[in-house]
Amino acid sequence: MEPKILVIYKSTTGFTKRYAQMLSKEVACTLAPYKSATPELMSAYETVVFGSRAHAGRIDGYPRIKEMYKKSSARKFALFVTGAMPAAAEDTISAFWAQNLPGNELQKVPHFYLPGGLCYEKMPFADRLMMKAAMAMVKKKKHKTAEDLEMEQAMASSYDISDPAYLKPLVSLLKKAGG
Ligand SMILES: Cc1cc2nc3c(=O)[nH]c(=O)nc-3n(C[C@H](O)[C@H](O)[C@H](O)COP(=O)(O)O)c2cc1C
Numbered sequence: 096m097e098p099k100i101l102v103i104y105k106s107t108t109g110f111t112k113r114y115a116q117m118l119s120k121e122v123a124c125t126l127a128p129y130k131s132a133t134p135e136l137m138s139a140y141e142t143v144v145f146g147s148r149a150h151a152g153r154i155d156g157y158p159r160i161k162e163m164y165k166k167s168s169a170r171k172f173a174l175f176v177t178g179a180m181p182a183a184a185e186d187t188i189s190a191f192w193a194q195n196l197p198g199n200e201l202q203k204v205p206h207f208y209l210p211g212g213l214c215y216e217k218m219p220f221a222d223r224l225m226m227k228a229a230m231a232m233v234k235k236k237k238h239k240t241a242e243d244l245e246m247e248q249a250m251a252s253s254y255d256i257s258d259p260a261y262l263k264p265l266v267s268l269l270k271k272a273g274g
Contacts, residue, residue, distance in 0.1 A: 100269055101140040101169070105129035105147040105156040108218055110177045110211030110257055115146050117259050122269040129156055137167035142272050144265075148211070149178035151225065154195050171272060174204055175265055177211035179249065181256055184242075207265045212255040226250060 102124045106112035119126050124144070127136065137143050145160045154176055164172050180187055188208050196204055215223065233239070233247045 099141040100124035102144045103127050103132045108214035111146050111148050114209050121266045134163045134166035137169045140169050142171040143169045144173045146175045149176050175207040177209045179213050182210050209261045210256045213253050215253045
């Protein structure tokens, strides 16, 4: 039987791609890189999952994928996002979702945050510059909160906090959807 689930991933330094690959070992699905996504491709599946990275508070590529999904005949949609935030940063993660899923999207779109990390070695130049600017902003702050200090330390070098266990809630959802 053909898989009914399409997992589209957009990954720059590899965290999101690795989670997508781990997901494909747990549920029957087809993996597709972001560049190959079209409404026609989505229409060949019942469920579309989009995996991407958090990028300066936004979900990289989400607006384009959302438009494609609307044009497709796929019936279900879910989202996972990887980022540098640890799972414990619950308030920041909630604020991130509230900002990126406006209106009833927050209720309607199943969404999952998967901690990734930072990989300076694979980061494009423009991203490294953005990280430098973010770092300088935190450094300049006069009254740093505990979170600022934690962030400053974390941003200083590459790290990997990814773990297959974070995929469990998404895997359960997709298994119910027939994956
Ligand atoms: C310029 C830049 C901005 C970022 N902004 C955020 C952010 O707002 N929130 C977050 O949690 N992580 C942020 N990150 C970290 C990435 O989301 C994280 O490294 C992600 O797992 C990368 O996924 P990828 O390896 O699939 O590209 C940022 C990284 C870069 C380079």
